[in-house]
Amino acid sequence: MNVAVFRSMAPVFPKMANPVPSACCVVLAAVVVVYAQRHSQLESHTQYERVGADVTMKCGSMDWDAAVTWTANGTDIDESHLNGSYLVLKNVDLSQSGQYSCYEGSSWHLKYQTNLRVGMPPKEPVLMCRSNNYPKGFYCSWHLPTPTYIPNSFNISVIHGTKDMVCEKDAVPKNRCHIRYLQLFSTVKYKVTLTVTNPLGKNFTTLTFDEFAIVKPDPPESVVAKPVPNNPRRLEVSWQNPSSWPDPESFPLKFFLRYRPLILDQWQHVELSDGTSHTITDAYAGKEYIIQVAAKDNDIGTWSDWSVAVHATPWTEEPKHLTTEAQITETTSASTSSFMAPPTTKICDKGAVVGSGAMAVCWTAGLVVAAYSVLFI
């Protein structure tokens, strides 16, 4: 195609143009076409090998004694790795994953290409099943304890008694599926088997459980803790049922509240069988507290994880203005020649006293204060 483009452009150039650049373009285009043709004939291989294995690659149909060049990700491989035309990689590690190509010695004709993926067979997967939305259903999630570095596929089967159940894969996250309960209150156990397979091997794990054992709500939401005005030892805590719990009226939750001052390690605990609020009445005055709540179905299952922690400090009285010697001292040391009564000294406040008699008392007190201030200058 490129050759055609160049040929059509040829008449555009003036007759006086240098013929050398044109010839080079034609040759370059020819090389590109041939390269594309030759590469399009090769199949794409992917080869999976275990870490630590010895790998021998054959250069397509080339004889053992043929002269070849191997490259890894475009970089020539040293001849020390060759056994005739075979490439030998001993004790491969993860860094040796990549594209390996073999070229015929003289023509540089690509004879073989493969994508080497070094990895490991899967270890026994970790499987967990839980019902956080009882009685609707439950979900199972899984992961591998160590990476394999190559693609894995997972297959999950769920059996209840003799009945196979379908675990519908979640779009997000990918390693999770969910099941709707078809029956409730069954004593028959559920058996969940997860099989993981990759090109280097397979492994599986099985969980067996009954309906009640896996019920575990999500933590309570929107936990709020507030001081109670005029109560230095109280904190009001409120929260909401987890939004994933579908029917708290028919399947009520009970709650566990824990709290401690930040300066101590010991938690206080309170179990609450109903309601979504509680007042702590034994808080240390003035100390910041950390508070968390957990939830559990009233009758079955296990406690949720702890909620997000909230912090609160009980109400404290605002410090009143002092009329002590210390305050008078402070005022006089800061003042110049003129004396000013401290602002909290309201004895001369005309709004606070009534009558001429009170005014006389007011002025007398002011003189006493003035005398005091003189003593401490």
Place this chain on the structure above:
Amino acid sequence: MAAAESPSAALRRRDLCSRGIRLAGKMRADVVDLLDAYVEQQGLDASASVAAVEGVPLAAVERWDEQTGTQRLLENLAAYRAFRALLAQMLEEQREQLGEADAGLGRALAAVLLQVSAFAYHLEELLRLESRGVPGEEGDEEEEDGPPPPPRLSLFEQKLRGLGVLRELAQWAVRSVRDLRQLAKPSPATGAAPGLAESP
């Protein structure tokens, strides 16, 4: 068209449901304790699977949330009447097998039997409140050509059946709490409990 429930009937129903929930909750706790003691003293494996035994009412139910109130009460009543007979039989077998050697287990069985009987009576009260006829118990009427008595079980079979009975009873106790909570809910349309205000 269903008639609305009178306020006093609604109060009585809620009261009966609340007490029933407490009864079922206590019963479940005692059955779970009894189950642990039974497994240990009978030398059984707690995780052993027990096939469904004839005559033991299964708590498992499909479409539980779609059941009417009447269905819930009737199924509960039938179950607890059956458990009453099964527990009485277990108690008898226990006395035959062990005599006084295991009085503690016998006492625990008797206590649970009492609670089961009380709960069955409670359910009958709820049914009467709903003006539903309380169904007669099976075997009340003599039948000339009744089914032959089941063959006597071996000792080990008796123990396994006992395990199955207690396990199902524990499940029923949880189900009963849930059923009564549903019954206690006022219906938004008629003010009656959901499913109870329908025609028989």
